[in-house]
Amino acid sequence: xxxxxxxxxxxxxxxxxxxxxxxxxxxxxxxxxxxxxxxxxxxxxxxxxxxxxxxxxxxxxxxxxxxxxxxxxxxxxxxxxxxxxxxxxxxxxxxxxxxxxxxxxxxxxxxxxxxxxxxxxxxxxxxxxxxxxxxxxxxxxxxxxxxxxxxxxxxxxxxxxxxxxxxxxxxxxxxxxxxxxxxxxxxxxxxxxxxxxxxxxxxxxxxxxxxxxxxxxxxxxxxxxxxxxxxxxxxxxxxxxxxxxxxxxxxxxxxxxxxxxxxxxxxxxxxxxxxxxxxxxxxxxxxxxxxxxxxxxxxxxxxxxxxxxxxxxxxxxxxxxx
Amino acid sequence: xxxxxxxxxxxxxxxxxxxxxxxxxxxxxxxxxxxxxxxxxxxxxxxxxxxxxxxxxxxxxxxxxxxxxxxxxxxxxxxxxxxxxxxxxxxxxxxx
Numbered sequence: 001x002x003x004x005x006x007x008x009x010x011x012x013x014x015x016x017x018x019x020x021x022x023x024x025x026x027x028x029x030x031x032x033x034x035x036x037x038x039x040x041x042x043x044x045x046x047x048x049x050x051x052x053x054x055x056x057x058x059x060x061x062x063x064x065x066x067x068x069x070x071x072x073x074x075x076x077x078x079x080x081x082x083x084x085x086x087x088x089x090x091x092x093x094x095x096x097x098x099x100x101x102x103x104x105x106x107x108x109x110x111x112x113x114x115x116x117x118x119x120x121x122x123x124x125x126x127x128x129x130x131x132x133x134x135x136x137x138x139x140x141x142x143x144x145x146x147x148x149x150x151x152x153x154x155x156x157x158x159x160x161x162x163x164x165x166x167x168x169x170x171x172x173x174x175x176x177x178x179x180x181x182x183x184x185x186x187x188x189x190x191x192x193x194x195x196x197x198x199x200x201x202x203x204x205x206x207x208x209x210x211x212x213x214x215x216x217x218x219x220x221x222x223x224x225x226x227x228x229x230x231x232x233x234x235x236x237x238x239x240x241x242x243x244x245x246x247x248x249x250x251x252x253x254x255x256x257x258x259x260x261x262x263x264x265x266x267x268x269x270x271x272x273x274x275x276x277x278x279x280x281x282x283x284x285x286x287x288x289x290x291x292x293x294x295x296x297x298x299x300x301x302x303x304x305x306x307x308x309x310x311x312x313x314x315x316x317x318x319x320x321x322x
Numbered sequence: 323x324x325x326x327x328x329x330x331x332x333x334x335x336x337x338x339x340x341x342x343x344x345x346x347x348x349x350x351x352x353x354x355x356x357x358x359x360x361x362x363x364x365x366x367x368x369x370x371x372x373x374x375x376x377x378x379x380x381x382x383x384x385x386x387x388x389x390x391x392x393x394x395x396x397x398x399x400x401x402x403x404x405x406x407x408x409x410x411x412x413x414x415x416x417x418x
Contacts, residue, residue, distance in 0.1 A: 031388050085368060088350070089348055089365070092350070093348075095331070100328060101328050101351065102328035105328075158348070165369075307353040307357060308329075311353040315354075
């Protein structure tokens, strides 16, 4: 949808009216007046989220050709296709803020855009597919269930659609892990090893700690975010620990203990240096992921050219006929 | 239009099942109407979410302006006599 509003000035009266609407729990729609900063913060968050969905196809896509059965292959193809769909829902939501998708895609391909740090880790065994569905999609559900109540209407609606589909992602992943956890000693060792590798990066998916999250205050005030990074992370840990126990697996955290007083699972210190390294481009697979995106984009150029030429030919044929 | 263009934008409307109204689902980029319909199916109806689809060029949508919502909808908002609650019914009588 084209954004037809002229460049807004952040007139204090308009800001006050906007904040009153937010406080009343109203949803903000594309053509509504919004502070420039709100528009920019949402563009940043939504485009990073869309990029994450697109790059998120790569780690698992790696295993499609080597899935051990037709059933697992079908699930994996469907899941990876969903991730492409999720990217498109959110790019479409971002466009309602007056940005071109083309511009956002170029930022990703040029290496100027951020995306979720988790996708810069390699998928070394097939059980990683299970652990990603279980933990990475599980973490995404915790995050996105809350984002479905975000103040920006198009983002909230995209999240509702995505959450429904993520449930399939998580279930197929958990089923795969449960299957391996009941399997041969080699299969048990394989899924445990995957869990060990993905546990800490999954906790990092919720972003920096509340004590070091510069954008959080403003985003919470505008109800873009409804819970802090640490609150969501704790919720994820509380949900996941019993699932790990149910499978007879362990988590690589000697400090993990249940706190009777709060009902929370307290966990050990997260390696924030690693997180910073990975989001600033120095993770194990950052280079590989972007190279794969660029290759896919360039290899698809003939398809775009053919579609454009075909449409032009049909348009001129119908003009001549008229 | 270059090969690298993102193509025109289309708004997608889905009908969840026969008899229901069409509702806005989102948008897609496509080179023409036929492809817009195919893209809309792949993006918005992977799990039987629609039995019918409409795609409309985004540029063809005419929308009311949120800033004028008050005066624009006012003619319909000040006529209490259009609602059944405006009319009194003797106590104990069931009209419907």
